[in-house]
Amino acid sequence: MTAGTQVSGEVVTAAPAEPAEPHETRADLKRKDNRAWWLVLPVVVSVAFTAIIPLMTVVNFSVQDVFSPTERVFVGLDWFYEAVRRPENREAFVRTLLFSAQVLLVEIPLGVAIAVAMPRRGFWVSVALVLVALPLLIPWNVVGTIWQIFARADIGLGGWTVNNVLGIGFNYTLDSTDAWITILVMDVWHWTPLVALLAYAGLRSIPEPYFQAAQIDGASGWATFRHIQLPRLRGVLTIAILLRFMDSFMIYTEPFVVTGGGPGNATSFLSILLSKIAVGQFDVGPAGAFSLIYFLIVQVLCYVFFTVLTRSGR
């Protein structure tokens, strides 16, 4: 379509002074000059180069047994059947989902609690911010290494304390529950600060008169939190939940460093299993089908989360 018709279209929509309704404004927008969309082109090109073309290749891998670019056999949906039916994969899926659920259940309330408890003004604001943000500055594999040593029963401060001071037998290299707890506590330590910082930013954006009004009404601390602070946190908590869900559902580095997926399969999350298939055994076909299913699950869950969280308020 030429620029001329676009401009005339704009004139036509501008002319009738209809009462503005939400549906119509959106349709009007679509009729306006859309040429600015061309500015998105560089992003489209770079995403195509870095994401879409590699993803297409993964799709191609997923229906073939590939030995080399010239030696390959079409196998149809075999790898997909394997991906969704192999008990090992199903167990890893349940495990990862459980882990993500636990991460969200612990980190979101804890992060909000920390944010509420943090000072609102004065010298201690900076101190609190730096202390809270510290774990976020550490690279994933270093976090893994820190906890790998920290949780050890023989030379790790944490593991030693639990064993010898608290008198609880704890060994994450032998006991699957201990390994799980180690990974979970490590994730909470590493990522609760993100939730806390997001929630803190959300809290700081609430205008002071809201609190003054609450004070005048004699609202309790809990009522103030429930009816003023929490509703105002909807936006940042949406982002926090999405980020924490996706990151924990795709967690790789830390369990790889700390437990390597063990003991047994106790901490073999989907990503660890996937990299074992793709990089360890170099089975690109099964790995391709596996990653597409993995991708689908992430897509569905994120879309549902996003829709529920952003549209439930309307």
Place this chain on the structure above:
Amino acid sequence: MLEWMVWTLPTALVFIGLAVLLVVMAVWARISPPVARRGFLRIETDRGDRLYIGLISAAVVLAGWMAVTDLSMWLALGCAVLVVVVIGIWG
């Protein structure tokens, strides 16, 4: 040049289909701009949203089918297309 991408005819057809679908939706939006409304999904969607939800749901149907039953995948494909159509029209 594209040898490393190990193309097969079926996957090429799928991606050509997706590309055609995108172009058709863009042209359709040009001819008659989509209108957001509420259907049985209970959220406000326009036809692009419904197409996305439909395609994702279709993929879930196909993957779920493989996970639970040995029945023919052509049957699954039929169900998946049905899902896309139903969500597209009444979603």
